Amino acid sequence: MTSDSRLPATTGRAIALAAGISALALALAEPLVAGGVLVGIGLSATVGLSAGSYHRVAVASALLPIVVLGGVAVIGPAGAPIAALSALVGVVLGLAAGGVLAGEPTPIALLRAGAAALCSAVVAGGAALVAVWIDTLGGVGPALAAVPLLTGDGPSGLFLALVAAVVAIAAALFLVPPAAFTVPSRRDTYDRTRNALTRAAGVATVLAIVVLAVLTVLSVFVPPLEWLVDVIAGSVVVRGSIAAVTVVAAVVAVSATAIRATWLQTDGRRNGAVAIIVGAVSGVGLAFAGVWSLGSVETNVVAVAFGALAIVLGAGWLAAWLYQGAVLRGDAPTPSTVLAGSLAAGGAIAGGTVDTVLLDLETVRVGVATFVPIAAALFAYDVGRYGRTLASEIGHEASRRPQLVRLGWSGAMAGAGVLVAALGLAGAAVLAPALSVPATAGVIGALVAVGGGTWLLVR
Amino acid sequence: MSDRTVERLAGDEWAIAATLALAGLGIAAGSQLLVAAATLPLWYVAAAAFGTNQPSMVRVNRRISVRDGASGGPIDDADESTNSGSATVSADPGETVTVRTTVQNAGSDTIVDLRVVDGVPDTLPVVSGSPRACETLEPLEETTLEYELEPRRGEHAFDDVTVRTRDLTGTVAETWRAGAGGDDAVRCSPVVESVSLGDGANDYAGEVPTDEGGSGLEFYAVREYEPGDPVRSIDWRRYAGSRELATIEYRAERATRIVCVVDARPSQFRAATTARPPAIERSAEAAEQALEALVAAGHPTGVVGFHEQRLTTVAPGTDPATRREASQLLEGVREADFLGYRSSDRTRTDDPVADLPRALPGEAQVYLFSSFVDDEPVDLVERLRARGYAVRVISPDVTTAADDIATRLESLDRETRLARARATGARVIDWDREQSLGVLLRNAIRKGGRR
Known part of the structure; x- marks a missing residue:
């Protein structure tokens, strides 16, 4: 089997697309996320450039403080910790999306980017x-x-x-x-x-x-x-x-x-x-x-x-x-995993701001900002694992058709999950007095028990 | 077809962990949204739970063809492959082996994720394409893996094809090794006796096909009749139909005369190391083998010893006397006989580079054996090319073994000289010590410019 660290192109693009849609959903709840994503993409570009010729390294080193200053300008005035945290999630999201498309940063690129950061500091x-x-x-x-x-x-x-x-x-x-x-x-x-x-x-x-x-x-x-x-x-x-x-x-x-x-x-x-x-x-x-x-x-x-x-x-x-050391040791989290983590964190931050759901536009807005990133995180993690296996067994240039089948399947599950969760949330809003958080948790527990039992039986 | 392995891939624990984490976070934060979001990973858990194995069946067929690396056209192909038979394809170094392995879904269900890895011999490097593929195949649909290998000496057998299928959920995988019908091995063992001759030829009738019309066996062209054309060459069918006279031409077949020029100057007594033979010995050995192969093929071949201040010559021929004289000349060169071979055609000269072209027959191919450690061979090649001779250079390398800077610089100079020789249009073969002499001569002899 090969040791190609990049995801197959179709899978990588699908994950990046999911990340882009999720970023838009997160921006519905906190617009600063969009700025953070742009900063993250800029950082990803500087790391990518750092792996090239010395001309590109010079350009990357010049861009790095400018991009980070833009990030400071975006996150600094945020004021509220939730907004700053959301913007930070956006930065990680953009950075990881670049890694998904271009592959894991090489140790030499990380070394140069780190040196440029230190010198710029x-x-x-x-x-x-x-x-x-x-x-x-x-x-x-x-x-x-x-x-x-x-x-x-x-x-x-x-x-x-x-x-x-x-x-x-x-x-x-x-x-x-x-x-x-x-x-x-x-x-x-x-x-x-x-x-x-x-x-x-x-x-x-x-x-x-x-x-x-x-x-x-x-x-x-x-x-x-x-x-x-x-x-x-x-x-x-x-x-x-x-x-x-x-x-x-x-x-x-x-x-x-x-x-x-x-x-x-x-x-x-x-x-x-x-x-x-x-x-x-x-x-x-x-x-x-x-x-x-x-x-x-x-x-x-x-x-x-x-x-x-x-x-x-x-x-x-x-x-x-630290990341360079992890890459050299081979235990660095993959870009798709980091991206899934940042999406889940973004969704959790957005969802954590609402205590009680009501049948109004505000709930829809925050609900989209919660469900879509979390579903995209699950999708990114699932197809990221699939893509890594495929790249390892077949190579980066794997054909598109089986990837599209797998992406469609995983996407359908994520989409169906969002739909059912939204319907369940609407039901919870209607039955709000009866279906409190502990009651909802009980329903979830029952669902987990049913799923776990089925899983054990099938195995 | 070997045993099949069915394995359930780990994959749902992460979704259960995500569910519990989101539910716990939602309860801790008092957020109904997060608690509801905890249902999202359960879909992946359910998918993993209900994933099942569907036995699949594939049919694999492998076809191997050999392509000349220089011309690009196929020159050898195995018999039409069948599912039951197997064949070994012969290839030579310098050629390219193209493998087409076709995998067909022989079952009645669609295989959503079929991964195939062809059993390429470890000793043959893949130079283009990939012996791996992942496809989705409908029933009876097929896919083809196409890749190219670089042949290496020996016989190399292909292994079975490794096949792995996964279900739609990606949680169950079945792996087995499938036997491939058709070609299953590549043999690469050229011998010097089987070398073929190139296309360079002179004006004498012979057996080398040319791009000229004339007398021969293979049809070449039809042209207008000219007075004096033989009656038997007239296209009588055309005359019967149109009352116009036309002459049929056949592809002319010409003989080729070859002169092996062996550089025997003092500079050629250099060796890569003291344990290895000097360049002059290797040149003489190569020239002798080439001489035997060419004369055995019926081509008049001669030898010229290229000394510091003299030229010793054996005129091209195929008779036993010519072969004996040529062997004696080369033996004298190999034994470092400074007096040289006592032939009747022994010319003293102050400028052998200028005089050698004059000593050659008018139409001939020249094979120059020299280590190119100085500039004279380059001057000689330039002069020969300027006079229109087809020149092949076989250059034993005596500058690669040492690590000292001086030798490395000499090696660079030598490469520059060889590049200059190539630039004149000569075919140059840099003969490394490890390279087979038979293969080398085959490469040297078979390529030639068509007249």
Whole structure:
């Protein structure tokens, strides 16, 4: 028998269709579920992309913080725990539906997605701190104005800014691995070029400092020069350019350090660290810029959102790490099982919000949101088991006809179950005073006893 | 047909657990909806309880055909398969074995879930298609598993077909092994004596069919009569009907002359390891076997020793003297006789690559035996192809055994040279040590460009 982990295509599509219908039914009771499903599908896509080439890994790493930020934006304002829980169920539902269609995530995809989550969490944490700092300064404008003057006012501040810039440039030049630019046979040429660039930056900085020092000293004797020194030291263009160069060089140096560290921890000849780090930094940067570009978001809300993003991404890294271990051990729950569990949970949450049923539209709405997901969960679990057996015995490319027969049979049972349960519920509503919850439970118990007895007899 | 196994698959416990969980949750939360929803899994419990086994009957027939891997057309087929008989199909390496196993529902009830796995021999890899299938079959309906195998040396018997049926509920499965009628084995054991000749031919009458009209036995075409055509070639029936003269042409059959060129330069004394024979010895051995096979088939065959500064030649022929001289020349090459074979046709040259084409007959196929560890053989192939010779290259590989970087680089260089030779239109066979010489020669000889 084969070891194809994917479900046969027809069975997988049927389960995904059932999940889609159930998501719509759940959205009748709690609209946030729809947003959660979209976030889950986005997460599933990022995990799927992580299994591909490094270009796709970079795109996935960039998409991950954006999608999770969308999830935070959907679930965060929910307020009520039931709504947040329903939205969370929607996320799991979307994630599992992607797994049903594309197959169980591979360990390498989970490893990369987890690394991207961890890297994004660190960057998002930094972004949250930046947002807090902006909030303390009173907004983006004051913060941008303050950045060039972080090293202080006047010539002394400019001296420090120049020194910081040249140190950052030198660090970036020496920390970026030579393999990013050259091949081993041309390593000497690269070293000469890098050293020349570093020397040039150093000489330029020293010259600038010397010129500035001379002007500062001379300004004591020649008053007009004092004006010139003040203009240069306080120029937004000069200080802003130096600050921008320093920030870019510092980001490159930190990223290069992280890439070097990951290379030292691997034995393989290939490593997706560059794609993951570049993607994560870009994704969080785009999300940060996008949130600020909206203009209407309070700075403290941005800080909280990115703090939550960092926490969720950190939890995501932990989940990915645990799931990867389970996949490697072979005891990870299959996507169809996870999907069935999330559907059942969604139905139970929806059903748990209603105590007494009445013959009104509200009961119909919640009843649909309860029965349809639970029936779909049973269907997904049943045909998921069938599909796994079929894939194991025949292969992923099994023919469609027997699958359709089996899907029709299981679907008919689920549909008949929903119909009978709805009729029973209507009867319970009519006989509400007589058929209380304990009485209904008694009826269910009797049905179970009859079914169990029949089962034993037939066996 | 072997014993049948009926098993009831585990499958309803989960539904009972779901019922109890939902009912318990509903009672705990005081939700009538959840209590009512607890009835949903009971349908699956009931389905599992009432699932029964329905005995099924299938009829299986297997048919095996052999397809030439290069041409794509069927070249061999077993006798028409029957349910009672069995047959062994012969195939050669390089060909593709196509298996069509037909499974028919011979019972009176529909089989909703029929799973079939053909008994493919473990030693034969499936290269296309699948020997597994799952189908729903109405009574007397049939399905066909079609897949392709790569033949390997030896005789390989197919096992019985494994059949498994499931009922509609998926809770009862019946498994058994069904014997297949028709073909049941593949034999793959080519011998060098049975090699066939390719289509390359010269202008002399012989037995190789060509794409030209002329004298022969097989009908080729009808063309307008031209003065001088033999009277016996005129299509008299057409003349009786339309009063027009037409000439019938038959497919011309030509002879082929073959020259085996053996690279005997010092570079060919290299071996893969000290325990293995050098390239020159393997080339001479292969050339000698090819010579014997071709001469036995009636094709004039000669040998040229391709030395550093001389060419030793035995002209193509089929007579015993030619065979004896060719064997002596090859023996001298194999024994590393630096003086070479003392033939009457022994030419000193400063540029053997340039002079060798001039020493060949005008119409001939050339078989070049060389390890291609340097560039001269590539130059020789290019020159021969430029002059229109059909060239086959048999290249013993002496660069695969070592793990050192230098040898691996030489191996890459050699592969590049072989690729350059292929690009000229020559048929190149990279002769690995493990590959059978007989199979190799068969592949080398049978493929040829039609004139």
